[in-house]
Amino acid sequence: MGYGVSDADGNRQYRAIKILLAGGFGVGKTTLVGAVSEIRPLRTEEPLTEGSLRTDSTAFVEGKTTTTVAMDFGRISLRSDLVLYLFGTPGQQRFWFMWDELAIGALGAVVLADTRRLADSFPAIDYFERRQIPFIVALNCFDGAREYDTEDVRLALDLEPDLPVILCDARDKESAKDVLITLVEHVLMTASEEPLSGIA
C-alpha cells in the first residue's frame, strides 16, 4: 500500500501510471496515442542481436553492442499529480527486450488489431496472457472497413469470454478515450474478482 497516499511531508505523491499499447506494425498504435495524448519522442538503445548484427554494418565498430532506436510515448495529465503514460510497444520480435521493462507495474495493456492481419496480434496476446497482465483487444476499423463481429474475432483469437473486444477508430479522440476507459474498467473488474492474490 502507500501508493497514492500522502508522503511524510503531507504532500500528495506524484503518480505516473503506465498503459501498454501493443500490436503489429502499422496497426495504428501511434495514431491512437496521438489522438488522445501529447506525443513525446524517446530515444532508447537496442542490444544488437545476432539477427541485427548480420544486417547492420558494424564490422568496423568493434565493441558496439547497442544501436539507438526511436520510440514515442503519450502523456495524459489527468490531474497535476496523476499522469497516464501510453507506451507503444514495438511489434517486431527484436524489440521484445523492451516489453519486460515496460510491463513491470503497468496498469494493463491494449492489443490493437487489424482484422485483415489478425495473426500479427498473436505474440502480444500470448505475452500478456503468460504474464497475467490484464488487457483488452481493440479492433482498429480502417477507412472503408466493414463492421466486424467482435465475437468472430474473439473466437479467432481464442480469447476468454470476459475479455473485452471492442471496435475503435484510432484517429478519433473519443474512440481512443473509450479504448482506455474500457481497459481501466476491465482492470477494476478483474481486481475486484481476485482479492489480494498478491501477484508481483
Place this chain on the structure above:
Amino acid sequence: MPSNDERWLDAEAGPVVRPYALTQGRTRHTGESFDLVATVLATRTFADTSVLAPEHLSVLQLARVPTTVADIASDVDLPLGVVRIILADLRELGLIDIVTPVVMAERIDTHTLREVLNGLRGL
C-alpha cells in the same frame, strides 16, 4: 593529405558510441535500478553545480518539479541509457531522489484505478 576535419569520421572513429562520451564511456548506472516512470525530484541539498557537466545540469533543472525518467529523457533528447547514468550520478551526489512507485511490486490499487477512470471520462 587529409585535413584534420576529414579524419576520424564514422567507422574510422573506432569503437565510440558518441552519447556515451557524456558518461565517460559507462553504459551501466550505479545503485538501485529505476523504472521508466519513476519520479525524479531534486533534493534541497546545496551543491556546487559548477562541477557538473551541462547535461547533468539540464537534468537537475528539469527535476525541480516531479518529473518522470521518460519525460526527462525526452526533454534532454539523449538516449534513455545515457539519461539513466546521469540520473544515477546525481542521485549518488545526493542532488535528486528517484522514487519508483510502490505499484512496481503490486497491482495498482482500486482507489487509484477509479481516479484514472474518472480522469479519463472527464477528458
